[in-house]
Amino acid sequence: MTVTEEITPSSHYERIGGAGSVKAAVELFYDRVLVDPDLAGYFTEVNMVEQRRHLALMLTVVLGGPNEYSGRGLAEAHQPLNIPVEHYVKVGEHLTATLTELGVPADILADVQVVLGQVQDQVVASESRQGA
Numbered sequence: 001m002t003v004t005e006e007i008t009p010s011s012h013y014e015r016i017g018g019a020g021s022v023k024a025a026v027e028l029f030y031d032r033v034l035v036d037p038d039l040a041g042y043f044t045e046v047n048m049v050e051q052r053r054h055l056a057l058m059l060t061v062v063l064g065g066p067n068e069y070s071g072r073g074l075a076e077a078h079q080p081l082n083i084p085v086e087h088y089v090k091v092g093e094h095l096t097a098t099l100t101e102l103g104v105p106a107d108i109l110a111d112v113q114v115v116l117g118q119v120q121d122q123v124v125a126s127e128s129r130q131g132a
């Protein structure tokens with residue numbers, strides 16, 4: 001997952017305060033995603049510790065932070081989940097709302113949108129992508 005390196009030469013991750021800020025964002029983001037009836041179902045089999053880790057990884061990827069993740073690729077992890085584009089968009093909206101709430105500046109939010117666009121094809125189910 002080196003996708004963010006090209007567009008974030010000096011890391012947004014560091015600019016917003018590094019690991020501590022990402023941890024705070026995870027808590028807020030978690031509360032949003034897990035109460036969303038369209039999204040909660042994906043996570044019933046995933047325990048809360050793993051889920052927090054997932055959100056921290058997501059945020060780190062979209063903010064261009066240190067990539068300490070050496071597990072499965074994004075496509076490998078998400079294609080079996082059959083995630084439609086609508087649900088991907090919703091998660092993106094919760095993420096943006098979380099970062100906005102934390103006062104993350106507009107230029108960083110704009111780059112987050114770019115990264116969300118770049119990784120979409122790996123996360124969203126291939127059948128639901130037509131015309132997207």
Ligand code: HEM
Pocket residue numbers: 039042043046054057058061062069071072074077078081083087088091116119123
């Ligand atoms: C920017 C978008 C995303 C990124 C960067 C991302 C990142 C990741 C990573 C790195 C993993 C692997 C964790 C591991 O195997 O240790 C993972 C797993 C997972 N992701 Fe995402 N994710 C994204 C979007 C989504 C969305 C939109 C959903 C659901 C609506 C989702 C649901 C899940 C679930 C349920 C798992 C666990 C799968 C399993 O353990 O079998 N992710 N994600």
